Amino acid sequence: QSVLTQPPSASGPPGQRVTISCSGSSSNIGSNTINWYQRLPGTAPKLLIYTNNRRPSGVPDRFSGSKSGTSASLAISGLQSEDEADYYCASWDDSLRGVVFGGGTKLTVL
């Protein structure tokens, strides 16, 4: 049971916009920043969005992040087949004094 809650799956056709939610509490998302990771099949997770809405160099601007209260969202616009991957959210938890992750969302491009 992960501390942060994500839907197990999401999908959309090429070109569409999809969003993935991440729900937490006042001790994690509510008081700290959130990061998103993308894990392509057979590879290690890669930082996709950091500090709520910042993109590392090389990440397309089709990917965007937002946070409101104790929830956050990852939006992917103009879906492409290469976006098929698992997506994870993560945040610091003040009560647990450690990093907590969401259970991951498997994105399928139809």
Add this chain to the structure above:
Amino acid sequence: QVQLQESGPGLVKPSETLSLSCTVSGDSVTSGSYYWTWIRQPPGKGLEWIGYIYNGVSTNYNSSLKSRVTISVDTSTNQFHLKLSSVTAADTAVYYCARTCYYEMSGYCWGQGTLVTVSS
């Protein structure tokens, strides 16, 4: 651009100690700006943060693993290490070493991961 590579035994017997190393290139493990971290993912389960070492000496561990975990650095080899004692089958996982990418809480840059199986 920092690069991280895990190494260590792929098979560990129950009740023994799991030991992994992470070789770092492109940065120093004693760099004061970053958190050198271990994360794992058991088969079919989610990611679990194990803990970090900061500034070469300060550590913080997942409370659920704290009694069994030690993270340390070796400046002579520019590596940091994970030791997990008294392992059981529940410790079977892909283990990743990672470093905060930019600053505290900025997210991690990851190694490729290594599978460790606990079995007799």
